[in-house]
Amino acid sequence: MTPMKTLLFAGVAAMLAAAPAMACRGTAEYPQAVAQLARADLPTAEKEGYARKLEEGAALHRRGHDLDDAALRRESLAILDAIKAKLTQ
Secondary structure, eight states: OOHHHHHHHHHHHHHHHHHHHHHOHHHHHHHHHHHHHHHOOOOHHHHHHHHHHHHHHHHHHHHHHHTTOHHHHHHHHHHHHHHHHHHTO
16 A cells, blocks of 8 residues: 555544544533633632533543443533533523
């Protein structure tokens, strides 16, 4: 196999392996929620509490991907959705 074909094959394989994580809304929405929280006009203690919850939820989400555990990912998305709902009130 030529070096170019090898590189192309490796790139396609990497994209296919990463596709489930790229398609997951938690992977994209946790950083967005952190940015939204940073812009929110909330008391410091409340912001810190939400930041801790977002950090815990994101860690749970990553663990769900690492273990291929849909239940963990769903639990983390419930945390994310609850915080996003409070931020948009």
